[in-house]
Amino acid sequence: MSYAVDFTTVSTTGLESSPVADALAGLRANEARYFKNKYDHVFTVEPASDAAATVGWVSRILEEERGIVISAPALEATEFEVEGIRMAYVFYESGLSINVMYALDEAGKRAVGFKLSDGMDVPEELGAFKFARQKSKLAGTIRGSYFVIKNEY
Template identity: 70%
Template sequence: MSYTVDFKNVSTIGLESSPVAEALAGVRAHEARYFMNKYKHGFTVVPASESRETLDYVQRILKEERELEFEAKALETSHFQVENIQFTYVFYEDGLAVNVMYTVDDPSKRAVGFKLSEDMEIPKELEGKFKFARQKSKLAGTIRGSYFVIKGEY
């Protein structure tokens, strides 16, 4: 069952099994606010168990580009296109949010981003491989983020 994320009243719906559910809900709401403000697009998520194709897509890019496989359980995904950019998100139980930004007509503007919920430890899969910048968010506290550029075609 899909859920359109409310960024005015942050909710842990769908994220209850996460030990950092409140912080992860803040990150999810932060993303929802961004897409509403920039593109007037509602940010809708679906349980990962109902979106295997989306999860497989993100896992394939992570594996082929950087040999990354996360142990944490995927809770939710989101996949949509605004303008000429496809966005795909996976929210993990440990508090990690992964997003793929894939510009359909410009290979130089494709990337994978990582966002860590407030107080979340850097996952061992990312330790020492990426530098994380801090960003303040009214909805999510302090978010740490990093990214890498996608080189392949997906």
């Protein structure tokens, strides 16, 4: 069952098994607010089991581009298109959020972004990345990093 993320009343719906569920819910709400304000897009997620194609696409890019395999189970995912950019998000039980921004035209930007929920440690598989900090009213301190996608997916 899909769930439209409400960024005015943050809910842990679908994220309850995460040890940092409140912070992960805030991170998810932060993304929902961004897409609503910038693109007037309602950020809707579904259980990872119902979004196997999206989770698989993100996992494939991580593994083929950088040899990264995320050990935490995926809880939720979403995929949508805004202004010629294919976006995919996967939220993991550990508190990790991974997004893929994939421009549909050849000259556009393509990247993978990582965001760590407040209170979680950097996963071992992402230890090579440097994480910048940003403050969020909804999510506390978010640590983020990214890499540019070089191949076609």
